[in-house]
Amino acid sequence: MAFRTEPITVNFGPQHPSTHGVFRMRVTFDGEVIVDMEPVFGYLHRGSEKLAEERTYTQVITLTDRLDYVASMSNNLAYVLAVEKLCGINPPERAQYIRVIMAELVRIASHLMGLGFLLNDLGAFATPLMYMFREREKIMDLFEMVCGARITFSYMRIGGVAEDLPPEFYPAMTRFLKEMPGYIDEYEALLRENEILLARTKNVGILQPDKAINGSVSGPNLRGSGVPWDLRRADPYEIYDRFEFDLPLGKVGDTYDRFLVRLEEMRQSVRILNQAMEQIPKGPVRASVPMLVRPPIGDAYAHVEAPKGELGFYVVSDNSIAPYRCKIRSPSFINLTVLRDMVLGWKLADMIVIFGSLDVNMGEVDR
Amino acid sequence: MYGIGIAKGMLVTIKHLFRRTFTVQYPEERLKVYPRYRGQEFVWYEERCTGCATCAKYCPLGIIKIVTHPVGNPAEGFDYYVDVFDIEIARCMFCGLCVEACPYDALFMGTHYEMASYTRQKLVINVDQLKKAKKQPSAFMRPHLLDVKYEEDTSLTPERAGRMWQGRWAGGEKPAPQAPKTEE
Ligand code: SF4
Ligand code: SF4
Numbered sequence A: 001m002a003f004r005t006e007p008i009t010v011n012f013g014p015q016h017p018s019t020h021g022v023f024r025m026r027v028t029f030d031g032e033v034i035v036d037m038e039p040v041f042g043y044l045h046r047g048s049e050k051l052a053e054e055r056t057y058t059q060v061i062t063l064t065d066r067l068d069y070v071a072s073m074s075n076n077l078a079y080v081l082a083v084e085k086l087c088g089i090n091p092p093e094r095a096q097y098i099r100v101i102m103a104e105l106v107r108i109a110s111h112l113m114g115l116g117f118l119l120n121d122l123g124a125f126a127t128p129l130m131y132m133f134r135e136r137e138k139i140m141d142l143f144e145m146v147c148g149a150r151i152t153f154s155y156m157r158i159g160g161v162a163e164d165l166p167p168e169f170y171p172a173m174t175r176f177l178k179e180m181p182g183y184i185d186e187y188e189a190l191l192r193e194n195e196i197l198l199a200r201t202k203n204v205g206i207l208q209p210d211k212a213i214n215g216s217v218s219g220p221n222l223r224g225s226g227v228p229w230d231l232r233r234a235d236p237y238e239i240y241d242r243f244e245f246d247l248p249l250g251k252v253g254d255t256y257d258r259f260l261v262r263l264e265e266m267r268q269s270v271r272i273l274n275q276a277m278e279q280i281p282k283g284p285v286r287a288s289v290p291m292l293v294r295p296p297i298g299d300a301y302a303h304v305e306a307p308k309g310e311l312g313f314y315v316v317s318d319n320s321i322a323p324y325r326c327k328i329r330s331p332s333f334i335n336l337t338v339l340r341d342m343v344l345g346w347k348l349a350d351m352i353v354i355f356g357s358l359d360v361n362m363g364e365v366d367r
Numbered sequence B: 001m002y003g004i005g006i007a008k009g010m011l012v013t014i015k016h017l018f019r020r021t022f023t024v025q026y027p028e029e030r031l032k033v034y035p036r037y038r039g040q041e042f043v044w045y046e047e048r049c050t051g052c053a054t055c056a057k058y059c060p061l062g063i064i065k066i067v068t069h070p071v072g073n074p075a076e077g078f079d080y081y082v083d084v085f086d087i088e089i090a091r092c093m094f095c096g097l098c099v100e101a102c103p104y105d106a107l108f109m110g111t112h113y114e115m116a117s118y119t120r121q122k123l124v125i126n127v128d129q130l131k132k133a134k135k136q137p138s139a140f141m142r143p144h145l146l147d148v149k150y151e152e153d154t155s156l157t158p159e160r161a162g163r164m165w166q167g168r169w170a171g172g173e174k175p176a177p178q179a180p181k182t183e184e
Helices: A048-052 A057-064 A071-085 A091-123 A127-147 A171-190 A195-201 A207-212 A221-226 A255-279 A331-345 A350-359 A362-366 B006-019 B054-058 B097-101 B129-132
Strands: A008-012 A023-032 A033-040 A298-306 A309-317 A323-330 B039-044 B064-072 B079-088 B107-110
Touching: A023 A350, A033 A331, A048 A057, A048 A323, A057 A071, A057 A323, A057 B097, A071 A091, A071 A207, A071 A298, A071 A309, A091 A127, A091 A171, A091 A195, A091 A255, A091 A298, A127 A171, A127 A350, A171 A255, A171 B006, A195 A255, A195 A350, A207 A221, A207 A331, A221 A255, A221 A309, A221 A323, A255 A350, A309 A331, B039 B129, B054 B064, B054 B097, B079 B129, B097 B107
Parallel strands: none
Antiparallel strands: A008 A023, A023 A033, A298 A309, A309 A323, B039 B107, B064 B079
């Protein structure tokens, strides 16, 4: 005798460990299969854009730290680039190199964390995460040497960076660059061919390239679908046109491809870092810019390839000491828009993995 | 064949059994912070502070409260005595902008990191605490302090801590106060 069954709606989150922050998914299940999913966010809304309107241009740098808090350096970078564009300031060359070094270091740190938590969600509980945190810790140490903080750096300034690299940075960085490729190989040996991982991620949560483009997805998620788009290549900001690196691309666009793209991107970051440390010139690290800048009336948009995707700042100035408007185009928020299409038809356990593979950061989604 | 991938991963894990541990047992073992560490216990030198309140103005959160009163002869120009210098540490995010803004090298980030407290009231540092505190400033934005090594209870003198008014402390002439580097 057949029972009559009805779909059931479940609230997943907002305080669930695998939602990577405070994120709620209202999921309708038919048995274990997802028939509908509605993302609900806003729990971490702090009004950064509004707060920016009543702070001076320099003070806003501290707000940008709190967007994507695992990759604050690239947030700093995107914001100062926008203001520099607005005022027409050219930072010294050494400052540009330091910024690139910091942005790439933070990309490695963010990918380590993204991969670690993805594997954690997959059931590889804590072991790979701890291995990855060990390397992240070394990067955090480098940041502490440079700017004195480990998460909220506030390191970049309009017209350069706050301070030059300290002497103890160079040996530590050399050691890190020597060790890191070995560790990346280790992560690969740990899980790349693991049968359980393959069964859970291969062909799961496929993001078609056309859907990814239509959804404005950017970053490793887009490249995982095989679209060769990277702002470091497509619109080289700073000095990225001086470095050689490859764009790792996925073939199918499934969770496994996104996993591999991130893994490979860390290698490419190490490559960029090696070149940058070789080329870095001597000189000043800060153009002479007053702490209270007053840009001319106008607007500017600057974007960078943050670890999560295209991070853009649109700053409007009315010639006062605070921005008239500061719009943040955050990659995580826009990458989330395709989540519904990706999880429909999959089971509950797959939803967690697909969400984890998007590597969103709630601090950035809600701003 | 099924299981080879898992075995490979296991091999990596087994290798880790023979590696040196990376973590430390915190309360017994402590890691040294780097010279630029932006930590708690703001270090403030009464002798160097002019009460200009630039630091308060640059704090993105506005958590520094300064009250001064003029002392001295109006004809020679006032000095200002700092009555209140409250830093509401509970809201501070240790961004260091106040330290960067201070034009007279009077305010420094500290090098301490154990900042827990039982009440919120204790999380406001007032001027008496600042005066009495052990002075172990961090080298953040003060590159001349990069090579200073602190012992358990050393305190840095105001002469050593500053880099601009060397002449004044050496008994020389008082140089003209330098205006903060702002546009206005
Ligand atoms: S460190 Fe930052 S938040 Fe704290 S008092 Fe100084 S300027 Fe304000
Ligand atoms: S900016 Fe420096 S000199 Fe001015 S009030 Fe603050 S601590 Fe004192």
